[in-house]
Amino acid sequence: MSIQAALSRRALLQAAALLPALAGCAPSAARISQSVFTLGVASGDPAPDGVVLWTRLCVDPLGPTGYGLPPGPLLVHWEVAHDQEFRRLAAHGMASAAPERAYAVHVEVQGLEPLREYFYRFRLGSEYSPVGRTKTLPEAAADVGWLRFAFVSCSDYQAGFFNAYRHLAEEELDFILHLGDYIYEYGPEGNGPRRHNGPEVVTLDDYRRRYALYRADPDLQAAHAAAAWIAVPDDHEVENNYAAQWAEERLSSEAPVTPADFLRRRAAAYQAYYENMPLRRSSLPRGSQMQLYRRFGFGRLARFSMLDTRQYRSDQPCGDGFQPPAHCPARAAENGTLTGPEQERWLLEGLANSPARWNVTGQQVMLAQFLWPLPGGAALNLDGWDGYAAGRSRLLGFLQERRPSNPVILTGDIHSAWVHDVLADFDRPESAVLATELVTTSLSAEFPEAALDAVALSLSHNPHTRYFHGAERGYARCEVTRESWRTDFRVVNTVLSHASQVRTHASFVIEDGQPGARLA
Template sequence: MDRRSFLLASSKVAALSLGLTLAGSLQGERIVAAEPKFKAYPFTLGVASGDPLPDGVVLWTRLAPDPLNGGGMPQHDVPVRWEIATDETFRNVVRRGVEFARAELAHSVHVEVEGLEPDRIYYYQFKAGSEISPVGRTKTLPAFNADVAKLSFAFASCQHYEEGYFSAYRHLSKEELDVVFHLGDYIYEYGASDNKVRRHNGPEIMTLADYRNRYALYKSDSDLQAAHAAFPWVVVGDDHEVENNYAGLIPEKDQPLEPFVARRAAAYKAYYEHMPLRRSSLPQGPNIQLYRRISYGTLAQFHVLDTRQYRDDQANGDGTKPPTPESTDPKRTILGTKQEKWLLDGLEQSKARWNVLAQQVFFSKRDFKAGAEEGYSMDAWDGYAANRDRILDFVTKTDIANLVVLTGDVHSHWANEILSDFNNPDSARLGVEFVGTSITSGGDGVDRNSSDHTVLAENPHIKFVNRQRGYVRCTVTPDQWQADYRVLPYVSRPDAEIFTRISFQVKHGNPELLTISDSLVTTS
């Protein structure tokens, strides 16, 4: 059944079974019989949109009148009306329909809207019974072959609820952006801790009900809701959506396989239920399809990677270790064979000006030890160096233009030049890596810590580090890429202002990081 037929059928089923008269707008110009009743306002988790295309976007919400206690919904499906318009007042509604909030999916709603105009702002909202959701704003992508003058986006990651307020998202929601990328650690699985800024709801999460309640806690945050309502998001998970530093089907700590597989299945299901993802990402047991491509006309192609679900186990027992035959094994993979081939095929076929890997863990070589001693993170690409070498060899061989890697995970800002041979600082530069700090994870942070001097000295391709909270805002044109590292002085209180710590530019055809402003230098 095609999409149009599906929507038509859904609307007819809803009309016949519940006596709905599908006329007028969500503002009340319709008659509803046998409307669902709620014990409290059901749109407590806000609205979101995501995975935009030139002709459509995913709209999301979840009915949850009692969000922290399972949602508070009856165990049956509920029809939810949706509308999308070109104006905030909904005078020019261009698409509308009915989608069911499915009990089996925690009464979440995922609407895959089609038939929209490319590169255009739209507004959307939902109605269930007599209750109306907040209004969300979204934007479609330019046409696939469109010559685009500019793209503005931000990327973020790592939002540990207990370690601070999501003030960064309040500021992000006020930026002028086309899209937001979230690179993982949307929630943290840990149990409640004392002496934290805020408190998790319960012990470490293990079951589907646990994960649902934890997502509800995070998504109840008004700053996070504002950022979701302002722009379409492209999301991908890392480790804490399931368990810290898990690798494929291997948990962090030794434990039987079967309970971890069940935990991963529950975690992925809850992730899908709370994200604006397409049905192609609906989990199948402990598996979820998250790697995909987003093309912004001919300006940029984003290869959104999953570096967690298909990887080999961390070498050398994880941690920070010197290289060993295990970590340098040429067969090791962080992407898995299928995803690696998908990535290389996509890079080879790309006609985009900028080729972007949006992914989770530190890509560039990063030696933490001074002198001849070496120490690398076994959880990052350094623990899977052969996989990184295969990608860089391919980039060199096929002359891929303007490679940019976007990274989260490490709770700090970094800016790196990607070399063809990280062991030779004079080797060719192939691209750049922008690493974004956390929203809250790590607490207030500092500009730099005592170990950063060593890391910068040992890794001349690393040009910048900062350990405050925030996100990275990027402005892309055919001629240059600018990355603004946005930081907050603290997250332990909710009133922090934001400023740009440093800005880098990269010119088309020349993968060199050029500092264009540095607030530390300017204010000193």
């Protein structure tokens, strides 16, 4: 059977399977006279033989319901092609967009060729979506020599425009990593050029409207359409500094929130996150639980282990916040964990058995110890790995004993760019360098201006920190070969207007077999 015939037969079988659920779809689609692809398109979770395609139908993103669509499921056609004109189709089919999933479409395309560029689009009735570009991963055993990707985090709509996303879309990347804080849950606040659409989000409808606000941004849409995304959330997709079933407010007289109350909110937030991201069915939430840690291989060149440091963590010690080390002995508790035991085993086993030249951990909060200069003296951030010293010690001990090839940690969260030597013992600056941590600045969220000089002056007390820059927003772009890893910290000159330029503020290089980064 020819490939084209096989594809046509597959499409017919898919259509037949969908017909019972899609009765009445075509008349509903015919009655829609406005654009339904207002939230753009996306691809994600790439594999050697396929990728997830995403769109979410929505006529009025900022309306009271965020949909503007008739009730009932709608039939959506999708196409993947070798060319932007869609003359050479590689795959096509149909999918259902149902109101119980906010009319989101997730298509897990299979049968594609490894390490190939493809183009995709959707159609409802006679209307076509924008065209997206994506790329499959190489086969697991492929001896690939070059990789180009970027990582980003902390896109706060209220803090500024998403100019960095627009520049990111022009980088011609193999894929993009998003390390969390894709949305912010807060109500309207701050002095930025834009405002959130409503109070702090709590319910499923609240979260759906907030995602619609962000997804309607043209610069964010351009970044999604430019490359496949691999995304993991942090805290603001649910609530600032949440930990497992514990809300930030905990149990206070002002805002009592029980664990049961908070898990209901977390379930709503996780469902909205799934609905709005190009994730596989394996990440479909089950109530307040969601499978988010997962692994991606780029041939034998690089392996990426993406972590979830919120869902399974123990509560922050000593009431969260910043504390001098001597004031919080609980941070060293053996049962304190950011990852949970199961995910920790998964991470260490993956590192131990990896055949890759570069072993990358994508995660949310800063791994390296850092003594922050506060008025009361040097303090640690207990929401990061500094609050979970025993878990970090287990990871560092593993790296020192097992020596996986070229470990690199990628981090977001902190609204500033950093480069750290990851030491065997941060209290002994002369101890061995085991890995490199690269931290991207925020895409738009602010770093406190008043803290910039103080942090810069404190670098002498943190000799493992090679670089800090918190004054500008942007992303980190990486070029990886067998011999070296280069990271360019890309920044925009403003997020307060739509117009901006992008430049490289600093570049660092890691050499194969030599942990630690040097200024390029």
